[in-house]
Amino acid sequence: MRRPVSPKREKFAQLVAGGATKAEAYRQSFRADGMKPATVWSEASRVAADPLVSRRLAELQGKNSDDMAGIRASVLVRLNALADGAESESARVRALELLGKASGLFEEQSADLVASRTVIELRMRLEKRLRLMLEAAPASRLT
Numbered sequence: 688m689r690r691p692v693s694p695k696r697e698k699f700a701q702l703v704a705g706g707a708t709k710a711e712a713y714r715q716s717f718r719a720d721g722m723k724p725a726t727v728w729s730e731a732s733r734v735a736a737d738p739l740v741s742r743r744l745a746e747l748q749g750k751n752s753d754d755m756a757g758i759r760a761s762v763l764v765r766l767n768a769l770a771d772g773a774e775s776e777s778a779r780v781r782a783l784e785l786l787g788k789a790s791g792l793f794e795e796q797s798a799d800l801v802a803s804r805t806v807i808e809l810r811m812r813l814e815k816r817l818r819l820m821l822e823a824a825p826a827s828r829l830t
Contacts, residue, residue, distance in 0.1 A: 692743050699731075700740055704747035709735050763789060 695716045702712035713731035769782035787793050
């Protein structure tokens, strides 16, 4: 049977899993009055490295990511329903916009991709123009 984490260390793990820094969690979980920031940071790192605490923290963070995945799925289902059946056109459009953002549809492309695409497009346009010029030019002028 695994030994349980102490109440103070459980609170520390809960706070870190909830988004607090290790130093913030340490200050709220243990007596840190009068401690220098470097000492708080050092002690917080020591507590976080404790095998029982790190295991508990991993459990909590896994639970949080599962919760977030469930929330995301629920939001997407509701947005799909709104996109299909909202009474106002603006609500349907907004739902579609949010669905597009959630899927990464509207993310800006990197400058390299845009630049390379521009070079490719430019080359295609030039080749097309040259082909049209060659087709339009009399054969005698080309030789």
